[in-house]
Amino acid sequence: MNTMLEAASLAEAVRAGRLNPSEVVERCIAAIEAQEAEIRAFATLDLPALRTAASRPGLDATPLAGLPVGVKDILDTADLPTERGSPLFAGYRPFGDASIVRMMARAGGLLAGKTVTTEFAFMQPSPTRNPRRPSHTPGGSSAGSAAAVAAGMLPLAIGTQTGGSVIRPASFCGVTGFKPSFKLLPVLGLKPFAWSLDTLGLFAARVADIAFAMSALTGRDLALDADPATPRFAVVKTARAAHASDDAHAALEAAARAAADAGAQVVELELPAEVEAGDAASAVVQAYEAALTFADEWDRHRDQLSPTLAAYLEEAQRTAPEQYDAARRTSRRARNALADTLHGFDAVLTFSAPGEAPEGHATTGSPVFNRLWTLAGTPCVNVTGLTGASGLPIGVQVVGRFARDKATLNAAHFLERAIATR
Amino acid sequence: MNTMLEAASLAEAVRAGRLNPSEVVERCIAAIEAQEAEIRAFATLDLPALRTAASRPGLDATPLAGLPVGVKDILDTADLPTERGSPLFAGYRPFGDASIVRMMARAGGLLAGKTVTTEFAFMQPSPTRNPRRPSHTPGGSSAGSAAAVAAGMLPLAIGTQTGGSVIRPASFCGVTGFKPSFKLLPVLGLKPFAWSLDTLGLFAARVADIAFAMSALTGRDLALDADPATPRFAVVKTARAAHASDDAHAALEAAARAAADAGAQVVELELPAEVEAGDAASAVVQAYEAALTFADEWDRHRDQLSPTLAAYLEEAQRTAPEQYDAARRTSRRARNALADTLHGFDAVLTFSAPGEAPEGHATTGSPVFNRLWTLAGTPCVNVTGLTGASGLPIGVQVVGRFARDKATLNAAHFLERAIATR
Numbered sequence: 001m002n003t004m005l006e007a008a009s010l011a012e013a014v015r016a017g018r019l020n021p022s023e024v025v026e027r028c029i030a031a032i033e034a035q036e037a038e039i040r041a042f043a044t045l046d047l048p049a050l051r052t053a054a055s056r057p058g059l060d061a062t063p064l065a066g067l068p069v070g071v072k073d074i075l076d077t078a079d080l081p082t083e084r085g086s087p088l089f090a091g092y093r094p095f096g097d098a099s100i101v102r103m104m105a106r107a108g109g110l111l112a113g114k115t116v117t118t119e120f121a122f123m124q125p126s127p128t129r130n131p132r133r134p135s136h137t138p139g140g141s142s143a144g145s146a147a148a149v150a151a152g153m154l155p156l157a158i159g160t161q162t163g164g165s166v167i168r169p170a171s172f173c174g175v176t177g178f179k180p181s182f183k184l185l186p187v188l189g190l191k192p193f194a195w196s197l198d199t200l201g202l203f204a205a206r207v208a209d210i211a212f213a214m215s216a217l218t219g220r221d222l223a224l225d226a227d228p229a230t231p232r233f234a235v236v237k238t239a240r241a242a243h244a245s246d247d248a249h250a251a252l253e254a255a256a257r258a259a260a261d262a263g264a265q266v267v268e269l270e271l272p273a274e275v276e277a278g279d280a281a282s283a284v285v286q287a288y289e290a291a292l293t294f295a296d297e298w299d300r301h302r303d304q305l306s307p308t309l310a311a312y313l314e315e316a317q318r319t320a321p322e323q324y325d326a327a328r329r330t331s332r333r334a335r336n337a338l339a340d341t342l343h344g345f346d347a348v349l350t351f352s353a354p355g356e357a358p359e360g361h362a363t364t365g366s367p368v369f370n371r372l373w374t375l376a377g378t379p380c381v382n383v384t385g386l387t388g389a390s391g392l393p394i395g396v397q398v399v400g401r402f403a404r405d406k407a408t409l410n411a412a413h414f415l416e417r418a419i420a421t422r
Numbered sequence: 423m424n425t426m427l428e429a430a431s432l433a434e435a436v437r438a439g440r441l442n443p444s445e446v447v448e449r450c451i452a453a454i455e456a457q458e459a460e461i462r463a464f465a466t467l468d469l470p471a472l473r474t475a476a477s478r479p480g481l482d483a484t485p486l487a488g489l490p491v492g493v494k495d496i497l498d499t500a501d502l503p504t505e506r507g508s509p510l511f512a513g514y515r516p517f518g519d520a521s522i523v524r525m526m527a528r529a530g531g532l533l534a535g536k537t538v539t540t541e542f543a544f545m546q547p548s549p550t551r552n553p554r555r556p557s558h559t560p561g562g563s564s565a566g567s568a569a570a571v572a573a574g575m576l577p578l579a580i581g582t583q584t585g586g587s588v589i590r591p592a593s594f595c596g597v598t599g600f601k602p603s604f605k606l607l608p609v610l611g612l613k614p615f616a617w618s619l620d621t622l623g624l625f626a627a628r629v630a631d632i633a634f635a636m637s638a639l640t641g642r643d644l645a646l647d648a649d650p651a652t653p654r655f656a657v658v659k660t661a662r663a664a665h666a667s668d669d670a671h672a673a674l675e676a677a678a679r680a681a682a683d684a685g686a687q688v689v690e691l692e693l694p695a696e697v698e699a700g701d702a703a704s705a706v707v708q709a710y711e712a713a714l715t716f717a718d719e720w721d722r723h724r725d726q727l728s729p730t731l732a733a734y735l736e737e738a739q740r741t742a743p744e745q746y747d748a749a750r751r752t753s754r755r756a757r758n759a760l761a762d763t764l765h766g767f768d769a770v771l772t773f774s775a776p777g778e779a780p781e782g783h784a785t786t787g788s789p790v791f792n793r794l795w796t797l798a799g800t801p802c803v804n805v806t807g808l809t810g811a812s813g814l815p816i817g818v819q820v821v822g823r824f825a826r827d828k829a830t831l832n833a834a835h836f837l838e839r840a841i842a843t844r
Contacts, residue, residue, distance in 0.1 A: 078718070092517065096718030103717065186617070186714045192610055220743045292608045295525065296500070296518030321642045325825075403747075 002031040002152030004175065004205035008212035010155055011065035021066025021110070024155075025054040028068050028112065031153040038134055040127045041148040043073040044080045045113040053110045062108020063216035069104050070148045070157035073114040074121045074141075076189035077101055080111065084191050085119040085126060085141075088297065088304040098189025100158060100200055100217070107216045112154055115144030118364060120294070121160055121193055124308040125361050132174055132392055136357040139169030140364030142201070146173040149203040156213050157203040162193045162286065164353070164370025166201035167397055170382035172357035172365060174393030176416075178202045178210045181403050182377030184218070194289035196331070197282065197374050207381065207413040214405070222406050224413050231346040231411040233259055234269035236399075238350065239276045243368045245355030247388035252351055254386055255396040255419060259349065262418035266349070275341060275372070278334030282375040284327035287316035331375055335402070338376050342401055347411040352395035356388035369397065379405045381412035385419035424453040424574030426597065426627035430634035432577055433487035443488025443532070446577075447476040450490050450534065453575045460556055462549045463570040465495040466502045467535040475532045484530020485638035491526050492570045492579035495536040496543045496563075498611035499523055502533065506613050507541040507548060507563075510719065510726040520611025522580060522622055522639070529638045534576055537566030540786060542716070543582055543615055546730040547783050554596055554814055558779040561591030562786030564623070568595040571625040578635050579625040584615045584708065586775070586792025588623035589819055592804035594779035594787060596815030598838075600624045600632045603825050604799030606640070616711035618753070619704065619796050629803065629835040636827070644828050646835050653768040653833040655681055656691035658821075660772065661698045665790045667777030669810035674773055676808055677818040677841060681771065684840035688771070697763060697794070700756030704797040706749035709738035753797055757824070760798050764823050769833040774817035778810035791819065801827045803834035807841035 005027065013019040029047055036042060050068060059066030076082050076094035083089045101111065116128045121141035128143035130136045131151035138147045142159025146169035149157050159166045161179045170177025178201055185200035192198055204210045207224070214222040235256045237244070244252075260266040291298075291313060297305060298313055305313070342348065351369040358365050373380050379402075382395040398415055400408025427449065435441040451469055458464060472490060481488030498504050498516035505511045523533065538550045543563035550565035552558045553573035560569045564581025568591035571579050581588045583601045592599025600623055607622035614620055626632045629646070636644040657678045659666070666674075682688040713720075713735060719727060720735055727735070764770065773791040780787055795802050801824075804817040820837055822830025 078722070089517075095511075095514065096722065099714045099717050102721055103714070105721070106717075183617070186711070188614055188617070188715050189718075195605070195608070195610070218743060289608070292521045292525070293610050295521050295528075296611075299524055299527070300500070300518065321640060 002034065004149060004152050005155035006205045007067055007155035007209035011067055011212065014060050014065040021054040021059045022051070024066065025050055025068055025110070028154055031151060035131065035151050035153065039129050039131050039147050039151050041115055041144040041151065041153060043083055043114040043116045043144065046080060050110060050112055059108050064104065064107045064109035067109055067155050068112035069109040070112050070115040070145050070154045071101055072117050072142050072145050072159045074117045074160055074191050075101060075158065077111060077114060080114050082114065085117040086304065088301050096189070099186040101189065103217050115148055115157055117141050118143060119306050119309055120191060121162060121165055122309050122312065123364060124306040125364050130173055130357050136359050136392065137172065137361055137364055139172040139357060141165040142169050143364070145203045146170055146175055146177065149175045149205065155204065155209065159201045159203055160190060161199050161201050161370070161374055162197045163374060164367025167370050167380050167382045168353045168365055168367055170203060171352035171393065171395030174384050175203050176206050176210055176384055177382040178214070179374070179380040180214065180405050181379050184405060192293045194286040194293065196285050196289060199374060207383065207409060207416050211409045222409060225410050228410040228414060230263045231414050232265040232344065233347055233349045233411070234267055234342065234345040236269050236271055236348045236350045238271060238369065238372065240279070240368050243354045243366065244351050248351050248353070248355045248394055251386040251388065251394040252349070252396055255415060256349055258418040258422040259415050261422060262414065264414065272337055272341060274337040275334050277330050278375045279372045281327040281330040281334065282371040284319060284323055285331060285375065288319040288324035291316040291319065335376050339402065346400065346407055348399040349415070350397050350399060352382045352397040356390055356392035356394055373399050376402070378402050379408040381408060383412050383416050383419065385416060424456070426571060426574050427577035428627045429489055429577035429631035433489055433634065436482050436487040443476040443481045444473070446488065447472055447490055447532070450576055453573060457553065457573050457575065461551050461553050461569050461573050463537055463566040463573065463575060465505055465536040465538045465566065468502060472532060472534055481530050486526065486529045486531035489531055489577050490534035491531040492534050492537040492567050492576045493523055494539050494564050494567050494581045496539045496582055496613050497523060497580065499533060499536060502536050504536065507539040508726065510723050518611070521608040523611065525639050537570055537579055539563050540565060541728050541731055542613060543584060543587055544731050544734065545786060546728040547786050552595055552779050558781050558814065559594065559783055559786055561594040561779060563587040564591050565786065567625045568592055568597055568599065571597045571627065577626065577631065581623045581625060582612060583621050583623050583792070583796055584619045585796060586789025589792050589802050589804045590775045590787055590789055592625060593774035593815065593817030596806050597625050598628050598632055598806055599804040600636070601796070601802040602636065602827050603801050606827060614715045616708040616715065618707050618711060621796060629805065629831060629838050633831045644831060647832050650832040650836060652685045653836050654687040654766065655769055655771045655833070656689055656764065656767040658691050658693055658770045658772045660693060660791065660794065662701070662790050665776045665788065666773050670773050670775070670777045670816055673808040673810065673816040674771070674818055677837060678771055680840040680844040681837050683844065684836065686836065694759055694763060696759040697756050699752050700797045701794045703749040703752040703756065704793040706741060706745055707753060707797065710741040710746035713738040713741065757798050761824065768822065768829055770821035771837070772819050772821060774804045774819040778812055778814035778816055795821050798824070800824050801830040803830060805834050805838050805841065807838060
């Protein structure tokens with residue numbers, strides 16, 4: 001497997017004239033040609049178009065410096081098919097680009113290809129393989145985005161998370177994944193699954209690369225502080241701690257120890273029941289909304305849905321409006337109680353996933369440690385650097401406070417360094 | 423002009439076997455054929471398809487009893503073109519139906535046609551004429567939906583509101599308009615303008631027809647109470663009261679008097695500055711989000727936007743993320759302060775629009791009395807029955823508490839009766 005490509009350093013080299021965008025693209029293409037046949041990270045590639053795009057003058061002065069970016073195939077692109085992981089949309093060409101694709105283009109990023117999504121970003125496994133060990137799942141649903149970055153094929157990729165579709169594959173593939181605060185990145189042009197939960201996210205090699213890309217995409221100051229304050233971490237195992245494997249527990253403990261050794265305040269914290277209730281509520285919210293967002297596919301194209309999705313939607317349609325309303329109230333209370341609970345902390349330190357990437361390709365793994373934070377809308381980072389018993393990556397998750405994305409990235413960066421230097 | 427068609431009574435007659443769906447459709451078609459050449463409420467009509475749909479057996483047993491429904495042409499329909507009021511989308515056929523269109527079909531409603539929207543539901547006037555007086559604007563952006571119901575062409579029509587695009591045309595055309603609580607109706611398949619504001623709404627003859635249709639569409643209990651409690655109204659003129667014409671003030675006072683005479687508690691109330699601040703914040707929120715939702719049209723098809731929209735988007739793009747964040751905080755505070763302010767009241771009674779429908783077709787009128795409530799996400803009803811100096815309708819607006827849609831409709835119904843019997 002190729003080394004991961006570090007977006008921030010590459011962009012700096014391009015801006016300094018030490019590298020040009022075409023050379024970056026050729027590195028990516030070499031890695032893609034060497035590995036794509038096995039990894040299958042891409043739903044669509046147009047390498048000649050990418051080469052042409054990289055030769056456009058002036059890219060070196062743009063925020064993204066002409067870096068190629070993978071876009072999950074659940075997001076609309078006018079220039080490449082948008083198949084949504086479903087035979088129903090084979091060859092489908094949307095009218096226009098998703099907002100995030102335009103933001104990327106405006107910032108000087110190049111559309112490198114569409115990365116594989118599971119069917120409509122749900123649970124049916126995709127053909128993508130885990131670059132760390134192809135006999136294991138890369139996770140889902142942003143399988144191709146995580147794998148492309150892990151394999152060094154791309155420095156950046158865009159994904160989405162409704163349950164755990166950014167943080168889980170990031171953990172399994174050993175890349176940095178970032179789910180920003182809810183609605184910080186616009187979802188326009190995303191095929192929706194559940195509008196209260198659908199969130200865009202990013203994959204990159206390291207936290208610095210995420211902070212660089214988020215700043216470049218949004219025009220916000222989300223850069224890492226040169227000399228950040230020492231963070232105060234609340235270690236949270238959640239009511240679902242029993243789902244975490246021994247090595248996931250060991251990784252979380254190692255991360256907490258590394259943070260403490262580096263000077264961070266690290267306190268174990270139990271979430272109040274009001275917060276924990278958000279986990280079950282998220283399943284209800286997702287089901288009710290999915291039954292409506294997939295109304296057209298269900299009514300008119302049911303035979304083209306996977307049995308996994310069809311069974312889910314059939315059950316989802318039984319969710320009564322009153323159950324949904326109650327779940328939304330529970331969600332609101334969970335968000336408010338979480339904000340109160342985290343008073344005095346910069347971030348939560350918790351599991352990214354139940355353990356190493358499961359062997360085989362029958363499932364994409366479990367979002368059990370992600371749903372609550374997706375519902376809460378809080379920024380989440382999968383931090384790399386630790387491994388499990390079999391040598392595969394096990395990420396740890398830094399969860400910040402809502403709308404404190406910069407502080408969250410700083411805390412994640414602190415932890416990443418602490419883990420690397422422990 | 424034909425008499426308006428009352429959806430609830432028609433559906434009851436169909437269910438009781440006194441009328442069949444084809445007869446209802448023929449009434450609509452007769453009204454359409456008599457008036458559409460002048461009113462131009464429809465972007466697309468397929469009357470043969472409507473006739474065929476009405477002959478489907480079993481419709482009389484469905485919640486909507488086979489009533490024909492107009493769908494604003496900003497919402498996706500697989501079976502009819504979806505042109506969004508823009509030459510850019512001339513002949514465009516989306517892949518699937520908007521969720522609300524599926525909800526309508528599942529409830530036994532028939533797609534009667536696409537009703538005219540202004541360009542992308544913004545401010546550029548449409549060709550639609552006001553059925554009450556064709557030399558005056560019907561308002562916008564849901565011009566065709568309001569006009570089709572006002573002209574007795576349809577018993578029900580779906581619209582959308584980002585600023586004042588349901589309540590304003592309802593007031594100008596003298597129909598009942600309803601903007602439910604934010605997200606009560608799903609926006610999937612709506613061409614977005616500003617995701618924090620875009621809200622679906624309904625047009626019908628009277629409040630009872632809205633309550634009937636909302637219940638049928640959503641499966642929720644939003645029916646009117648047989649014996650409703652006497653509502654407590656807060657009469658609110660807002661900081662923008664000077665924008666209301668003398669006859670708008672007279673109408674609001676007449677409505678307040680009628681409500682009081684009918685036994686309601688009616689108290690004049692000034693909104694705290696924190697609530698009023700939501701009005702200015704809504705402009706910032708809308709601008710920032712519109713600049714992103716129209717990123718594709720701006721970057722790739724700018725020459726096909728109207729000068730009105732292009733100028734708006736050019737300015738909108740100057741909205742900095744920090745201004746947006748501040749406006750969102752202001753919005754949140756305004757929502758919370760409004761909830762506190764309305765403690766002890768069932769609804770606000772306020773202006774629907776600055777006055778009668780303006781003469782001519784150079785503008786669609788002003789959303790000055792709508793934006794705050796759209797931002798607040800509260801249910802709003804335009805209540806009919808009053809007229810201005812020139813004899814055109816002037817609606818009054820009942821604004822309920824968030825998620826209290828049933829209570830809001832009951833309060834609006836009380837007011838409607840009080841006005842009718844004063």
